[in-house]
Amino acid sequence: MSSILISKHHTAPESIKKEALEALSFYPELKDVEIDIRFKKEIKKSTMQAQPQFGSLLKGKMGRRYVIFISKKIKISNTEFSTKSIPSKVIVGWLGHELGHICDYQNRTTFGLIIFGFKYLFSEKFIKEAERNADSFAIVHGMEDYIIETKNFILDNANIPESYKNRIKRFYLSPEEIMLLIDERDKALEID
Template sequence: MYPVYLFRKASKLLMAGAILTLFFAGIYVAGKSLIEAESLVLQKYQMPVAKYIQADWEPCIDSLRELYGKNKQLIKAYELQILLALSHYPELKEIPIHYYQEEAFLPLASRPEPFRMLYSKQNWQYNVIISTKSIEAMEPILVKNLPFEAQVGIIGHELAHTSYYLDKSVWQMILIGLNYIFPDFRADFEKNTDRRTIAHGLGWQLLSYAHYARQVMPYEETSLGSKYYLSPAEIELQINQTY
């Protein structure tokens, strides 16, 4: 009886393992289809700006706020950088976006407000979280420690995420979240986000961020960054192909 019991136990475990494997394989395939569909629709939305000089744009902040600040809860310290990045995303002009700061591992993150996802799509709000404190290795690339041009670039990257989420359903957002644990999906997802940032005219600002991050981060972290994000050379190539 004991061997029979073990056989039945093993069979159940194998079946459960097979079901889980099929489940995660289905999630992965569905997630990849989202990425592949996205790669087909990347296009140039906005003309690029070679360089944003803070002193040149500070006198324009009131007009920028009037043009791009509607339905936006901004952070005073980064208001100009956010508004300049928003100027490259006309599709976000009316979209409610809440910027706020908190201690977080990632320097920035963009996601829909979870509770708003329970309502109809037109009532969604999007959050952009800017980290005030992280682990020691990540501190050099927190927004507060970046040059102005790089700040605009990385904020633009997060807005590219927000733009991507605009036509996604709750289930597609869940699918993205589940797939993000897979390294291949994460790399495709983030590199496509970099390409979308470039397509919106913020390629030079993203390049500024990429160069700066690789100057100040430990080698292990920069190697990891190159796995998931476009390298400076790849950004330059994409800029030349796009503009």
């Protein structure tokens, strides 16, 4: 399934155009960043994955292009979900999290991104830091309702095995930590 142009610099599959536009609306600083959202047959250990397109790494921060892969069928352990059966708000939350990764990538040099990739492959401690950073970016951008909805979809779903829920609890922000971040963000906004 091919992607369609949804704005000047963004593409997404027609079936999730609404969710993609909604998630992108929280990240105005990504308005001019090339982002291609597309379905992929399968992504190991994940439902979505954001990464720079390899060829664009040599162009520097301003010339980078990114791709967000979405698993066509989301398989969580032995349970399979079609993206069509996942609530819209959950898809927006997942995309918001991946856009958080892209914000993080935008703050890194090319060499820094290469180091990031190696650390992500080999260090569970670094995976936890990267995933929590992406959640934090989404919350700072006002996406807390979507992030909480996504977490609840996973953690409250009887069809999702405990092993996957434990992975989410280990690497990502908890609902309680999200509430603390919201309080910190709101206090910072009051000061401004």
